Amino acid sequence: MNFLPLTAFIAALVPALCPAQMLNPKKLLEQPTDTWPTYNGDYSGRRFSTLNQINAGNVGSLSLRWMYRIASVGPQRGVGSPAIKSTPLMVNGILYFTIPDHVWAVDARTGEELWRYDWVDKGGHLVGNRGVGMYGNWLYFLGPDGWFISLNAKDGKERWRKKVADEKLQYFTTMAPMVVGNHIIVGVGGDAMDVPGYLEARNPETGDLQWRWNSEPRAGEPGAETWPNKGAMEHGGGMTWLPGTYDPELNLLYWGTGNPNPVFAGQGRKGTNLWTCSIVALNPDTGKLVWYFQASPHDTHDWDNVETPVLFDAEVAGKSRKLLAQAARNGFFFVLDRTNGKSILTAPFVGTNWAKGIDAKGQPIPDPEKEPKVDGSLIDIHGGGGTNWMPPSLDPTTGLFYVNATRGYSLGYLTDTDERPEGYGGSGRGLWSEHVLEAIDTNTGKARWIHTYQSSGNGGLGGPGVLSTAGKVVFTGDYSGNLIGFDSANGKMLWHFQMGQSLGNGPMTYELDGTQYLIAGAGDTLFAFALAR
Amino acid sequence: MKWRWAILPLLSVVGTFSLPGQTPAARGPGRANTREFLGLGPAPDAVAAERGEKLYGPNCGFCHGAKANGAEGPDLVRSPLVLHDEKAELIGPVIRQGRADKGMPAFAGFTDPQLYDIAQFLHMRVELAVNRGLYKVQNIITGNAKAGANYFSGPGRCIECHSATGDLAHVGTKFQPSDLQQAFLYPTARGFQSSGPKMSKVTVTLPSGEVISGALKRLDDFNVSLYDAAGNYHSYAVGPDLKVEVEDKLAGHRELLKHYTDADMHNVTAYLATLK
Numbered sequence: 001m002n003f004l005p006l007t008a009f010i011a012a013l014v015p016a017l018c019p020a021q022m023l024n025p026k027k028l029l030e031q032p033t034d035t036w037p038t039y040n041g042d043y044s045g046r047r048f049s050t051l052n053q054i055n056a057g058n059v060g061s062l063s064l065r066w067m068y069r070i071a072s073v074g075p076q077r078g079v080g081s082p083a084i085k086s087t088p089l090m091v092n093g094i095l096y097f098t099i100p101d102h103v104w105a106v107d108a109r110t111g112e113e114l115w116r117y118d119w120v121d122k123g124g125h126l127v128g129n130r131g132v133g134m135y136g137n138w139l140y141f142l143g144p145d146g147w148f149i150s151l152n153a154k155d156g157k158e159r160w161r162k163k164v165a166d167e168k169l170q171y172f173t174t175m176a177p178m179v180v181g182n183h184i185i186v187g188v189g190g191d192a193m194d195v196p197g198y199l200e201a202r203n204p205e206t207g208d209l210q211w212r213w214n215s216e217p218r219a220g221e222p223g224a225e226t227w228p229n230k231g232a233m234e235h236g237g238g239m240t241w242l243p244g245t246y247d248p249e250l251n252l253l254y255w256g257t258g259n260p261n262p263v264f265a266g267q268g269r270k271g272t273n274l275w276t277c278s279i280v281a282l283n284p285d286t287g288k289l290v291w292y293f294q295a296s297p298h299d300t301h302d303w304d305n306v307e308t309p310v311l312f313d314a315e316v317a318g319k320s321r322k323l324l325a326q327a328a329r330n331g332f333f334f335v336l337d338r339t340n341g342k343s344i345l346t347a348p349f350v351g352t353n354w355a356k357g358i359d360a361k362g363q364p365i366p367d368p369e370k371e372p373k374v375d376g377s378l379i380d381i382h383g384g385g386g387t388n389w390m391p392p393s394l395d396p397t398t399g400l401f402y403v404n405a406t407r408g409y410s411l412g413y414l415t416d417t418d419e420r421p422e423g424y425g426g427s428g429r430g431l432w433s434e435h436v437l438e439a440i441d442t443n444t445g446k447a448r449w450i451h452t453y454q455s456s457g458n459g460g461l462g463g464p465g466v467l468s469t470a471g472k473v474v475f476t477g478d479y480s481g482n483l484i485g486f487d488s489a490n491g492k493m494l495w496h497f498q499m500g501q502s503l504g505n506g507p508m509t510y511e512l513d514g515t516q517y518l519i520a521g522a523g524d525t526l527f528a529f530a531l532a533r
Numbered sequence: 534m535k536w537r538w539a540i541l542p543l544l545s546v547v548g549t550f551s552l553p554g555q556t557p558a559a560r561g562p563g564r565a566n567t568r569e570f571l572g573l574g575p576a577p578d579a580v581a582a583e584r585g586e587k588l589y590g591p592n593c594g595f596c597h598g599a600k601a602n603g604a605e606g607p608d609l610v611r612s613p614l615v616l617h618d619e620k621a622e623l624i625g626p627v628i629r630q631g632r633a634d635k636g637m638p639a640f641a642g643f644t645d646p647q648l649y650d651i652a653q654f655l656h657m658r659v660e661l662a663v664n665r666g667l668y669k670v671q672n673i674i675t676g677n678a679k680a681g682a683n684y685f686s687g688p689g690r691c692i693e694c695h696s697a698t699g700d701l702a703h704v705g706t707k708f709q710p711s712d713l714q715q716a717f718l719y720p721t722a723r724g725f726q727s728s729g730p731k732m733s734k735v736t737v738t739l740p741s742g743e744v745i746s747g748a749l750k751r752l753d754d755f756n757v758s759l760y761d762a763a764g765n766y767h768s769y770a771v772g773p774d775l776k777v778e779v780e781d782k783l784a785g786h787r788e789l790l791k792h793y794t795d796a797d798m799h800n801v802t803a804y805l806a807t808l809k
Contacts, residue, residue, distance in 0.1 A: 078570030123572035168616035192663045375673040375799050409790045415668045422662035431719040432787055454754050480753035496755055
C-alpha cells in the first residue's frame with residue numbers, strides 16, 4: 001500500500017522530543033512487528049504477523065514466559081468473573097489492555113503492572129470491552145455507559161471524558177476506539193430498545209465531535225425507501241460495535257453494521273432496512289457514505305454484520321485487485337472489490353437455510369418462511385451465528401482466511417405480534433452446535449481445511465480470535481481452555497497449552513530485544529509465550 | 534433407533550442466545566438476571582404501575598398511545614427523561630406543568646402519589662419492551678397431532694428408541710410446549726439451561742489392548758478423562774494409539790435436524806403435547 005497521503009499529518013504530529021510512551025503514528029501504517037498499535041495490529045484487519053522466529057519447525061518449544069492475572073476486580077455486574085476480550089496494544093515495550101470499566105498498562109517483557117485505571121459506571125452492559133486506541137501519548141477508552149475517556153499513556157491519569165451515548169436508551173460502548181489520521185472513531189452497541197445506530201469521529205485532543213454517520217437515512221434521503229415509514233427508520237438499529245478497517249491509499253474506512261430493530265420482529269419494518277447488516281465504506285474525514293453492501297437484507301435473526309471487514313490484495317482473473325473479505329455472522333463468506341463494494345464472491349461457510357438464494361449483487365435473499373414464527377422456525381445455523389465478534393485472520397502467503405465458526409441449529413420465535421413490535425420482539429433457542437476452525441480459500445470461498453474441536457465442555461458463544469504468522473503457524477483457542485498452534489497450510493495441530501480458561505480474545509504477537517512474544521487472554525489472565533531459552 | 538456408538542462424537546453446546554459475546558453467567562433466564570445485565574436500574578413497582586395505568590389511559594394515552602410508545606405525542610418508552618427518572622422526580626414536574634411550547638397541556642391536579650403511579654406505569658412499559666428475560670413464547674401448538682404421530686412412527690423413526698406409553702408417557706404435562714419442542718429436537722437443549730450435557734459413557738482402549746470405561750469427565754483434542762465404575766479417576770493423552778469411543782445417544786436427533794420441515798416439527802410437538 002502507498003501511505004503518502006498521511007505523511008504530512010505524521011510530520012505535523014511527531015515533535016522533536018518524544019516521551020518514552022509515545023506512539024509514532026508511522027507505526028499505524030506498517031505491518032506489526034515491534035509494535036501492535038491498534039486493535040487488529042494494523043489497518044488491514046488481517047491479524048497477520050510477518051514475524052517468524054516462532055515457526056512451524058520450533059513451535060513445539062513455545063513456553064510460558066509470564067502471566068498477569070486480574071486478581072482484584074471481582075465479579076462484574078451481570079456477567080460474572082472478569083473476562084479479557086480486548087486485544088492488547090503494545091507500544092514501546094508496554095502492553096495496554098482492558099476489561100469493562102478497567103484499563104491496565106503492564107511491562108511487555110515481564111507482565112509487571114505499571115498502572116491501572118478504574119471507571120465507575122452508572123449502567124450500560126458489561127458484556128465486553130475490546131481494548132484501547134492510541135494517538136501519540138494518549139489512550140482512548142470507552143466506559144460501558146457511553147463515556148469516551150482519554151488517558152495519559154504514561155500514568156493512566158484521565159485527561160477528559162465525553163458522553164457519546166445514553167446508556168439509559170440501552171446503548172452500550174464496548175469497542176476499542178480506532179485512530180485514523182486525526183480522527184478517533186467510536187461506535188456504539190445496543191439493540192434492546194429500538195434506537196438508531198451511528199458512528200462518530202472525535203477530536204483526539206478535545207474529544208469533541210467531528211462528524212457522525214447515522215446507520216439509517218433520514219426521511220427523503222436515498223435509502224429511506226427501504227423502510228416503510230419514518231418511525232420504523234428512526235428505531236432501526238444498525239449498531240457499530242466492533243472496530244473497522246482502513247485503506248490509507250483509497251482513504252476509505254470500512255465498517256460493519258449491526259442488525260435492524262426490533263431484532264426478531266420484522267413486521268413493522270418491511271423492506272431491506274438500509275444500512276443495517278451491511279458493510280459500509282465511509283470517507284474518514286467527512287463521515288460520508290461512499291458505498292455499501294448489505295449482507296443480510298431485512299435481517300430477523302440478530303445477525304449483526306459487524307465482523308471484521310479484512311482488506312487484502314489478490315489477483316482475480318489475472319488482474320490485481322483491492323479486495324475485502326468478511327466471514328459474516330449470517331453464515332456467508334463475502335469477497336468484495338473494496339474500491340466500489342461490488343461482489344467478487346459469496347459462499348456459505350456453515351448452513352444458510354434462512355436464505356433462498358443470492359441476488360445479482362451477491363447479497364443473500366432472505367426466505368420469509370424462515371423468519372422467526374410464533375410457533376418457531378428451525379434454522380440450520382447456531383443462534384449466535386456462523387461466527388461472531390471474535391477476530392478472524394487472513395494470511396496473504398497462504399491466501400487463507402481463518403475463522404472460528406459454529407455449526408448448529410436453532411429455533412427462532414416471534415413473541416411480539418403487534419404491528420409495531422418493540423425490543424427484541426422475539427427470542428431464539430439453541431439446539432445442537434459444534435465449533436470448528438475453518439481455513440477458507442479467498443479465491444474460491446471453499447474451506448481448504450476444517451478442524452472440528454473435540455469438546456465435552458459447553459463452550460457457548462465464546463470468543464477465540466485468530467492470529468496468523470509468517471512462521472506458518474496459526475494461533476487460536478478451543479472451547480476447553482487450550483491455546484493451539486495449527487500448521488497454517490493444513491490445519492495440523494503443532495502445539496498447545498492448557499490455560500485453565502478458554503481463549504477469550506484475539507492473540508497478538510510482537511518482537512522485543514530479539515524475542516518474539518505471543519500474547520493470549522483467557523478469562524481473567526493474560527499469558528505471554530516465547531521460545532524456550 | 535438403537536443407541537449408537539461412534540468414535541469421538543460431537544458433543545453438544547446448548548443454551549439461549551441473544552447478545553454478542555455474552556458470557557454464560559449473563560445468559561440465564563429470568564427477570565432479575567437480565568435486568569442486571571442490561572443495567573436497567575431499580576425494578577418498577579408493579580402495584581403502583583397498575584394504579585398508574587388507570588390514570589395514564591384517559592389522561593395521556595390519547596396523545597402518547599395506549600402502550601406509551603408514541604402516537605400524536607412522543608414515544609415515552611424511549612424518552613430519555615422517562616428513562617432517567619426513578620420515582621417521578623423528573624416525570625412529575627412535566628406532567629404538572631405541561632409543555633405549552635409543544636402542545637402538551639398541564640395536569641396540575643395530580644397528587645404526588647398519582648404522579649408516582651403514572652411514572653411506575655411508564656417504567657413498567659419500558660420493562661416489558663426491553664427486558665427480554667420476560668418475553669414469553671406464545672401458543673406454539675399449531676401442528677396436526679395425527680400427522681405428528683405418523684411422523685413419530687414413520688419417517689422420524691422415533692419409535693425405534695422411544696415409546697409414547699414408556700419413556701415419553703405424560704411428556705405433554707411435564708413440559709411447557711415451547712420447552713417440549715426444544716427438548717424433542719435436541720434433548721440436552723431442554724429447558725433453557727446452559728449447563729452441559731449429562732455425563733456420557735466413554736470407553737478407552739489403550740495401546741496395550743487394555744479397555745477402561747466409565748463416565749466421561751472431560752474430552753478435548755488432547756486429553757480424555759473418566760471415572761470408572763469404582764469411582765477411580767483415569768486420564769489419558771489423546772493420540773493415534775489411543776482409541777476413544779463415546780456413547781452417542783443423540784446421533785439420531787442430530788440426523789433428523791437436517792430433515793425436519795417446520796411443519797414436521799410443529800406436528801410432532803402437537804403430537805407429544807397430547808401425551809398427557
